[in-house]
Amino acid sequence: MANEILIKNGLVIDPANKVNRKCDLLIVDDKIAQVGRVEKAVQSVIDATGKLVVPGLIDIHVHFREPGDEEEETIASGSTAAVAAGFTSVVCMPNTNPPIENETDVEYIHRKGRQARKTHVYTMGAITKSREGVELAEMGFMAEAGAVGFTDDGNGVQDPAVMLRAMKYAAMFNVVIAQHCQDNSFAGTGVMNAGYFSTILGLPGIDSLAEEAMLWRDIQLVKKTNIRYHAQHISTAGSVALIRAAKKDSLPVTCEVTPHHLLFTEECCAEYDTNYKMNPPLRTKKDTDALKQAIADGLVDALVTDHAPHLQSEKELEFLSAPFGIISLECALGLYVKALIEPGILDWPDLIKLMTIGPAKVIGIDRGTLGKGKQADVTIIDPDATYTVDKNKFRSKSRNCPYQGWKLKAKIEKTIVGGELRFSL
Amino acid sequence: MGSANKAGQFVWNRKHLLGLRELNVEEITYILDTAKGFEEISTRSVKKAPPLRGKVVVNLFFEDSTRTRNSFTLAASRLSADVIEFTEKGSSVGKGETLLDTARNLEAMGVDIVVIRHSAGGAPKLLSRNINACVVNAGDGYCEHPTQGLLDVYTIRKIKGSLKGLKIAIVGDISHSRVARSNMWAMTKLGAEVTFVGPPTLMPPQVNKLPVKVSYSLDNIIEKVDVINMLRIQFERLGGNPFPSVREYSHYFGLTVERMKRAKPDILVMHPGPINRGLEIESEVADGKNSVILQQVKNGLAVRMAVLFLVNQAAAQET
Numbered sequence: 254m255a256n257e258i259l260i261k262n263g264l265v266i267d268p269a270n271k272v273n274r275k276c277d278l279l280i281v282d283d284k285i286a287q288v289g290r291v292e293k294a295v296q297s298v299i300d301a302t303g304k305l306v307v308p309g310l311i312d313i314h315v316h317f318r319e320p321g322d323e324e325e326e327t328i329a330s331g332s333t334a335a336v337a338a339g340f341t342s343v344v345c346m347p348n349t350n351p352p353i354e355n356e357t358d359v360e361y362i363h364r365k366g367r368q369a370r371k372t373h374v375y376t377m378g379a380i381t382k383s384r385e386g387v388e389l390a391e392m393g394f395m396a397e398a399g400a401v402g403f404t405d406d407g408n409g410v411q412d413p414a415v416m417l418r419a420m421k422y423a424a425m426f427n428v429v430i431a432q433h434c435q436d437n438s439f440a441g442t443g444v445m446n447a448g449y450f451s452t453i454l455g456l457p458g459i460d461s462l463a464e465e466a467m468l469w470r471d472i473q474l475v476k477k478t479n480i481r482y483h484a485q486h487i488s489t490a491g492s493v494a495l496i497r498a499a500k501k502d503s504l505p506v507t508c509e510v511t512p513h514h515l516l517f518t519e520e521c522c523a524e525y526d527t528n529y530k531m532n533p534p535l536r537t538k539k540d541t542d543a544l545k546q547a548i549a550d551g552l553v554d555a556l557v558t559d560h561a562p563h564l565q566s567e568k569e570l571e572f573l574s575a576p577f578g579i580i581s582l583e584c585a586l587g588l589y590v591k592a593l594i595e596p597g598i599l600d601w602p603d604l605i606k607l608m609t610i611g612p613a614k615v616i617g618i619d620r621g622t623l624g625k626g627k628q629a630d631v632t633i634i635d636p637d638a639t640y641t642v643d644k645n646k647f648r649s650k651s652r653n654c655p656y657q658g659w660k661l662k663a664k665i666e667k668t669i670v671g672g673e674l675r676f677s678l
Numbered sequence: 679m680g681s682a683n684k685a686g687q688f689v690w691n692r693k694h695l696l697g698l699r700e701l702n703v704e705e706i707t708y709i710l711d712t713a714k715g716f717e718e719i720s721t722r723s724v725k726k727a728p729p730l731r732g733k734v735v736v737n738l739f740f741e742d743s744t745r746t747r748n749s750f751t752l753a754a755s756r757l758s759a760d761v762i763e764f765t766e767k768g769s770s771v772g773k774g775e776t777l778l779d780t781a782r783n784l785e786a787m788g789v790d791i792v793v794i795r796h797s798a799g800g801a802p803k804l805l806s807r808n809i810n811a812c813v814v815n816a817g818d819g820y821c822e823h824p825t826q827g828l829l830d831v832y833t834i835r836k837i838k839g840s841l842k843g844l845k846i847a848i849v850g851d852i853s854h855s856r857v858a859r860s861n862m863w864a865m866t867k868l869g870a871e872v873t874f875v876g877p878p879t880l881m882p883p884q885v886n887k888l889p890v891k892v893s894y895s896l897d898n899i900i901e902k903v904d905v906i907n908m909l910r911i912q913f914e915r916l917g918g919n920p921f922p923s924v925r926e927y928s929h930y931f932g933l934t935v936e937r938m939k940r941a942k943p944d945i946l947v948m949h950p951g952p953i954n955r956g957l958e959i960e961s962e963v964a965d966g967k968n969s970v971i972l973q974q975v976k977n978g979l980a981v982r983m984a985v986l987f988l989v990n991q992a993a994a995q996e997t
Contacts, residue, residue, distance in 0.1 A: 455799030455821025525800030
């Protein structure tokens, strides 16, 4: 007998199909069977009155630290955190230890994801062996094993000729090449944005040029190769201008933005709190304004968390020595609501688009929509419920979160992954 | 910080001295006035006073230092404290104990004042958040070196009477200099006009937002200034190749006998030491009649005694 779930009376938002209306949604087995008025009697009924029913959220930039740093996060703990935050698909970054650089590594991530039975767990592979930016990694084998893109995330590929070669080679596999844009010759040993605050705090800075120079270079390479290119976690007004120009030229360029680059500026580093140390670093108000404008103008394709767990013992080092990165997966939706819906930059359908079909298109997976016959990944949100962020209750293994104590709106009620109820409040 | 008591007198209430940026004019002046009182102790035949008797001061130095460290040791001894020397090589990344673990250990030993020098900007602040003892910054990365800033303004004030309206040039690698930063905060708060002088490649990001003027030409400003503070070229901190050669650097930014001829006759020549003779300053100038370099060292002792005395007093009031 078929397994059926009927979600009644919710506000169904499916940006891919321009659906935004109060109706029912029927899931049969692992597929969306019907969106509309459903009068059928089924065993499992969820009353979603006053709730939003949206495609399962997708985060294409997370670090689950497995293999290698399981004390910080595992695929099991990370995907448990993710599903409780409404995510049904996540994309792990390959900067693990060892990095994800062949088909066996890719299969390992997938297997751990399946075993965890929480979200769909995808991975990107490394562009170059050991993420050293010198020799190409086995992109073909990784793509065949299901890698959804390639990046040396954490490192930008420094050598332009290597990057050009990677893009040319990737053309065989119709995959996206993603880049953590950072020209190390400009970034140096920087640990925060280069500017007034780095000067008075006596910390080495990362100039916004470091990001923009590499993004500019990569866009020239895209013009040459016409390969799908994705700029990860852009952080500067200059990057926004480059993306704007590239999109105007109809280049196959996409980009993503994190909540912290919308909600914080470099000033947050003033007390040397390492929960504000991330890479790219927090920039200036001019930059956060430009990112918000970019989102309002439809230039941004995906919202991501760059969930980067670290041990407390590492994060309590000197600002200079502590690792980059923070976690925000478990309050991500609330953060986007605060950054984008509350100030009126986006409405709910536009926000959901950037958390579902937008990222799905970047990596080329057939998810992120509630179209009939599509995978039954569904998230139910109570848009008006408020809560206080308590990192000590996170399902993640780490606690390096700067949002502790924040009051946020929009709670995840239920998360259905492949037709299975995997999280319920 | 710093508040008035019932009688309307200023009361020092900081148990940490982390930097001069956060101090106001009253606080800076109060330290300088306190230091003045301590100068006399060093002239006695028995060079000791009892205010820190029974207190433990630890010199926690993660970076090499000779004069600052000795100066703090001597300052603490003159106030009758017990002094522990604690030297850690290198930073806390990778092997070895983290700063906070070190702090926890010091706490367990029951120290009262930690004098810390560290290569990371903000390390003293991190320590102060995690320890009950007083924390005194003896130099953190290129953030601040507050006691150096204080002894510099103390020296100027002593000779010139006041800093108000004085034109002061700070010359050299501003970008990597904690001395330049602490000098800037203290001097500008006390009313001086500060100019940072050096090649653009040794200026920090957005230097224009700091309360200073900037000049790339020592020749243009040498005639105008009342005080010139020559920074040491810190080869260990210079990344890349900020100037083509030592020869060319000296040509543009060295304080030479030739340049001194154009300076005001009563210009004060300062240097935080150690000096690279012949590089940023010629020997004849360093040892010349305008040089107050050794007075700086002498005054440093009184200033550090004042700082140790005051933070200890604030801690005592707290409990």
